[in-house]
Amino acid sequence: MLQTEIKDCVATIRMNRPDVHNAFDDILIAALTAELRRLDQLPEARVIVLAANGKSFSAGADLNWMRRMAKYSREENLRDAMALAGLMRTLDSVKKPTVARVQGAAFGGGVGLVACCDIAIASTQAAFSLSEVRLGLIPSVISPYVIAAIGERAARRYFLTAERFDAVEARRIGLVHEVVDSGVLDESVAIIVGQLLKGGPQSLAAAKKLIADVSRRPMDDALSAETARRIAAIRVESEGQEGLAAFFEKRKPDWC
Numbered sequence: 001m002l003q004t005e006i007k008d009c010v011a012t013i014r015m016n017r018p019d020v021h022n023a024f025d026d027i028l029i030a031a032l033t034a035e036l037r038r039l040d041q042l043p044e045a046r047v048i049v050l051a052a053n054g055k056s057f058s059a060g061a062d063l064n065w066m067r068r069m070a071k072y073s074r075e076e077n078l079r080d081a082m083a084l085a086g087l088m089r090t091l092d093s094v095k096k097p098t099v100a101r102v103q104g105a106a107f108g109g110g111v112g113l114v115a116c117c118d119i120a121i122a123s124t125q126a127a128f129s130l131s132e133v134r135l136g137l138i139p140s141v142i143s144p145y146v147i148a149a150i151g152e153r154a155a156r157r158y159f160l161t162a163e164r165f166d167a168v169e170a171r172r173i174g175l176v177h178e179v180v181d182s183g184v185l186d187e188s189v190a191i192i193v194g195q196l197l198k199g200g201p202q203s204l205a206a207a208k209k210l211i212a213d214v215s216r217r218p219m220d221d222a223l224s225a226e227t228a229r230r231i232a233a234i235r236v237e238s239e240g241q242e243g244l245a246a247f248f249e250k251r252k253p254d255w256c
Contacts, residue, residue, distance in 0.1 A: 002031050003053070004039070010193055011045035011096075018054025024109060025065035026083060033087045040094040046204075047196050048094065049189060050117055051101040057126065060108025066135075084109065085141040091116040092145055093212070095205035097196045101189050102126045102167075102176065111175070112142025115149040118208065119192055120176040122167040123185045128175065129164040148215075150174050200239040200255050206230065 003014040013035055015022040024032070039045045052058060061069075069080060091098065091113065100117035107129045114120045114128075130146070132139045139146065139159060147155045154173040158165065167179040180188045196204070210230060217223050234240045239255070246253035 001028055002035055004035060006039075006042070006045050009044060009046040009197060010049060011039045011042070011047070012049040012051055013039070015050075015052040015058060018052075018056075020062055021056035021059035021105065022052045022054060022110075023059040023062035023065075025062040026080065028062075029083050029087050033083075033090050036087075036090050036094055040096055043201075046096060046201055047099065047193050048096050049099045049101055049193065050091070050113060052103065054104070056104040056110075057100075057102045057106040058110030058113055059105060060110050060131070081141060088112050088116050088141055088145060095208065097199075097204055097208070099189060099192055099196075100176075101185065103182065103185060105129075107131055108139065109142055112139070112145055114175060115142065115145040119196075121178045121180065121185065121188050121192060122170060122176040123182040124167055124179060125182050126167040126170070126176075126179075127164050128166075128170050129162060130158050131162045133160065134162045146175075198256060200243055200253065202237065202239045203234060203243070206234055 001016060003016050005012050005014075013032070015024075015028070015032070017023065017028065036048070039048055069077060072080065097119070098117040100114045100120040102114055102120060102122040104123070104125055105127045106114050108131055111128055111130055130139050143155075143159075150158070150173040158173075167176060170176045171179050178188060178192075199207075210227075214223065214227065235244070242255075243253050
């Protein structure tokens with residue numbers, strides 16, 4: 001179901017259902033949610049990489065799960081949807097930096113997983129589709145994260161057409177940050193991870209919270225004062241003091 005490895009301060013979670021293209025069901029959703037929460041509490045896991053075994057990153061909802069859902073009552077459907085919403089919110093809000101390693105197809109909810117990660121690196125072999133409307137459904141629980149990544153204009157196209165698009169288009173619209181040949185995908189992920197590990201763990205978490213709190217608010221006096229409060233607070237904390245001292249002393253900070 002899942003494989004997790006922690007090495008050199010990096011936790012790599014691999015979805016391991018290659019026979020069904022890493023499609024998720026209620027069991028995988030619960031397992032992935034729990035694993036993300038566990039890793040978020042481990043000091044030795046400073047960066048989380050979300051990856052997958054096999055040809056596909058994630059084909060979205062598992063067909064057998066969808067067959068079961070089709071027979072659910074409204075209350076059962078709501079409970080099921082809330083679990084998926086919880087997974088997306090957990091991935092979006094973990095304190096650690098997250099990197100999506102997208103080696104193949106990401107459809108439906110798989111696109112949501114990519115959008116929820118802080119950084120996404122895709123192989124040229126990757127393909128994407130928000131295919132829900134062709135099933136008479138909508139990409140509802142992933143919509144806040146996907147729209148935040150690609151913008152309303154691109155969402156109007158891809159939510160409605162459900163067409164497939166390649167990794168180059170995914171980069172153009174903001175879903176992924178880099179597109180590389182499959183042979184250098186791991187190397188490219190490692191380079192990004194190396195950059196992340198140069199940041200202070202507390203400041204990385206604070207920077208993530210800053211983005212979440214600021215990005216959807218209008219600039220006003222309250223927001224200006226809040227941003228000033230946050231930088232003033234972090235400057236006097238131990239990590240901020242160490243970072244500044246290392247800079248002036250021309251050495252690496254202790255977290256490196």
